[in-house]
Amino acid sequence: VWRCNDAWYCAAFALRQRRWRRGRHVRLPPGHMGIPFFGETAALSWYFKVARRPDGFIEARKKRYGEGVGMYRSHLFGRPTIIVCDPAANKFVLQSHDNFWLRWPARDLLGLSSMFNVEGSMHRRIRGYVVATFSKPRSRRNIARMAQPCVVEALRSWADKGTIIAAKEIRKVMFESTLEIFISMKASPLTEKMDKWFVGVLGGLTALPLDLPGTALNHGRKCRRRLHAVFEKELQKRKNNVKWGLAAEEDYDDDLMSGLMEMEDEQGEKLSDEEVLDNIVSLVFGGYESISSAVLWAAYHLAKSPVILAKLRNENAAVSEGKSSNFLTLDDIPKMKYTAKVVEEAIRLANIAPMVHRVAYRDVEYGGYTIPQGWQVVVWLRAMHIDAKYYQDPLIFNPDRWNEPPMAGTNQLFGAGNRTCAGNMLARLQITIMLHHLSLGYEWELLNPDAGVKYIPQPMPVDGAPMAFHRLSTSTQ
């Protein structure tokens, strides 16, 4: 069955090409299609979940078929797939916007008019609104102002507890501060439910395409509808307030939902309600998991690297010197050069965005192989960021490596091309804020520094990184 399945795909490809290309020699990249329907998904899961060596999946292919141009055929998540895992090939796919489109397996989970789901001029239009909203100095100032009270309060409560499960606490505070920034929503039992619903959506996105009662996809769709209802209620409340000239219950003027609702393009056009909602849901979704993971890994590596932590503390203390409050302002950020390197290094070493997906819109040739139309393309970003060819001693946490820019094309932490992370500025800002308050006011110690790492849905220590957490004796927090 295993051999026949691969042969079947190769024969179907060859027949189709012969008809269209009149004898021109074209071929699929090396690799194997695995067993029918399930393909090699089980092998991939095994490397991620059991062996806990995610790049082992790629290494096995390199060993078996050679490095070549860094492309392999496979069958993953229910679809024929080309895996791309070389800086140049990755860049080729991510920058060939006309050839490769983004297709999430269950598009409705993120919202059909979400930036993640639209292409071409529609994508440019919506991305324009989102990026403009994020980059307005007023928005950035407000993000810094709105995120900090939440963070400061959470850190105090951790110190009161004395011991924390870092993954759980960091995720909670990053979710709360993200909701605060996006829709001025304060922590409540509802926000706890929303966190669970986002987890359900994530489960649906990575599940097999089976929508039956009890499946992850079915559950994900239910969670998506519940989230949509919460955000829709909030949006309607704001619209009614404007319509009837009512004073708002909360001061939400400066949050990102208002920014998106008000933003106009050059023709004076605004986003529709559905576009605002789909994008808010997917931005919160895209944002908080990744930021939580980056903060967790920064705290983890800093706990193991006292010299780096001391340098970070010195810089952050210098920034706060002479100020009446420890709150960061936007003007402080450019001065925090070492902190910026710590942020970058934490994101690199944790490999927060391990891979991204595309679909070939037409047959595309690269390096003597054809990526067939309609096939899924998995761009494997993670291996490059921990490859000794591009990053010296790649598994060492060393913020100083960012004193020099990495080799051209080998930094794809936030992707490449027209879909480069739209929230990278927001991510860096939120992580910087967290590190500022952590390093200035607290000390922490890993209680199980040798715990293994799990990689799904985000890389994190298996035990969630329990830590002893205390206020510094010099703290003014």
Ligand code: HEM
């Ligand atoms: C450390 C944190 C983060 C990392 C490593 C990261 C990484 C990435 C990567 C690799 C992509 C490219 C996806 C692709 O090419 O298909 C991406 C896209 C995106 N990210 Fe992030 N991201 C982070 C945080 C955030 C945050 C905080 C937000 C927003 C709140 C965000 C919003 C987005 C959006 C909207 C896109 C899609 C852009 C488009 O399609 O035009 N990300 N991110």
